[in-house]
Amino acid sequence: MTMPTAPAPITASACEALQAALLDVSPVAVGSVPELGRAVFVGSGDSLASGLIATGFGHRAVSAGDVAWSETLPAACDTLVGISHSGTSGATVRALRMARAAGLKTVAITSQASSPLADTADEVQLVPTLRVDELVPCAGHVMLAQGVAAVCGVDTSPFNRALAKSLDRVRVCVDSQLHVLPESAPTAVSVLSLPELCSGADFWVLKLIEACGLAVRGVPLEESGHVDYFIGPEPHLTLQLIGPHGRPRFERLAEALRTTGQTLRQVDTCDLTDPDVPGAAILRDIATAVAGAWFAHGAALRWGRPPFRGGAVNMDAQHIKIDS
Structure with a gap:
């Protein structure tokens, strides 16, 4: 097989489509920021990558599966924050249910208000859905990462316009x-x-x-x-x-x-x-x-x-x- 000497570049039209989508999406609402105390953010895959934003605020981010399948809640944790765009990621929902049963405060970051994750949480941080065609997805992470920042107390209102320009x-x-x-x-x-x-x-x-x-x-x-x-x-x-x-x-x-x-x-x-x-x-x-x-x-x-x-x-x- 003959390999191309250069890949197809990221097209301007693809960039424009994402720019337009970002400009149309409402910023993530900070509202009343929950009192997190010592928080642990849990998710899987892309959602866990989003949760790593919280480490810059002194919180922890771990795989939801480490909590769910070891059946052990993180030590020194006051609040468990579950991250899932669909709100149906099994390990994340299970981890949040464990935390709630143990009396910990629970927060969900999701795009789906009617989802098992949202139903399990004491507080829900909803994020918008970026509707854009993409083969290798990043739109969900763009919004979930902002949701994590909002839960940590950041005003995300300038983010989408700034990201679109970048x-x-x-x-x-x-x-x-x-x-x-x-x-x-x-x-x-x-x-x-x-x-x-x-x-x-x-x-x-x-x-x-x-x-x-x-x-x-x-x-x-x-x-x-x-x-x-x-x-x-x-x-x-x-x-x-x-x-x-x-x-x-x-x-x-x-x-x-x-x-x-x-x-x-x-x-x-x-x-x-x-x-x-x-x-x-x-x-x-x-x-x-x-x-x-x-x-x-x-x-x-x-x-x-x-x-x-x-x-x-x-x-x-x-x-x-x-x-x-």
């Missing part, structure tokens, strides 16, 4: 990265970041797995320096997601990893969003996630790997839904 920058960034990717797929991918991009970096990992069907892992920056130095010599792609902090360390580590034969690409996220917008750090994290979905789609095209394994995977998701 999408052209995201597209340019992604296109520039796709054109310098290797023409054939690596054996595996590592995504390196600092905590300021923990949500967006986790989303890159998820989307690269979904779109490319490769083994992908997220790695804290310094841990990569201690461990990833030994990866090789098989083709391995390392992606550094660089924010405002730690740039000299990223650069020094990049030099070291290249000496071991790794292919390394640096993605600068600092210019994706306007730094003067309120909540700029959260906006940058969300925009980074959007870039990850678009990058994963483009990488799949470049490497000839149809997203979601080209229909080979059963997508009804019954194995992760709440039991009827």
Whole structure:
């Protein structure tokens, strides 16, 4: 099979469609912010990536399955916050029911007011649904991440307009990265970041797995320096997601990893969003996630790997839904 020399870029029309959708969506209402105390945010997949936004406010984010299937609530937890766009993710609903039965405060972040998750919660933070066609989804995360920020007390009213304005920058960034990717797929991918991009970096990992069907892992920056130095010599792609902090360390580590034969690409996220917008750090994290979905789609095209394994995977998701 002959591989294309360059992937199809993220088209301007796709960017315009998402921009229009963002401008039409009402901001997430903060209302009366719940008293969270020591909160633990739980979700699965994309929803867990959204929950990582809360770690910037001193809360924790863990897999809903760790709570549900170990049948153990997190220690030192006053409030359990369940995140699910559909409100039907089995582990998340089960975790929230456990918390409520134990007398903990429960909060749901969902787009569905009439859902098992919402029915279980003491308080519900509804998020709008972004109706836009997308092959590798990111719209749900865009709204759930804002819901998490709202529950943490952030005024999200400027977010959608600011994100809409940033999408052209995201597209340019992604296109520039796709054109310098290797023409054939690596054996595996590592995504390196600092905590300021923990949500967006986790989303890159998820989307690269979904779109490319490769083994992908997220790695804290310094841990990569201690461990990833030994990866090789098989083709391995390392992606550094660089924010405002730690740039000299990223650069020094990049030099070291290249000496071991790794292919390394640096993605600068600092210019994706306007730094003067309120909540700029959260906006940058969300925009980074959007870039990850678009990058994963483009990488799949470049490497000839149809997203979601080209229909080979059963997508009804019954194995992760709440039991009827």
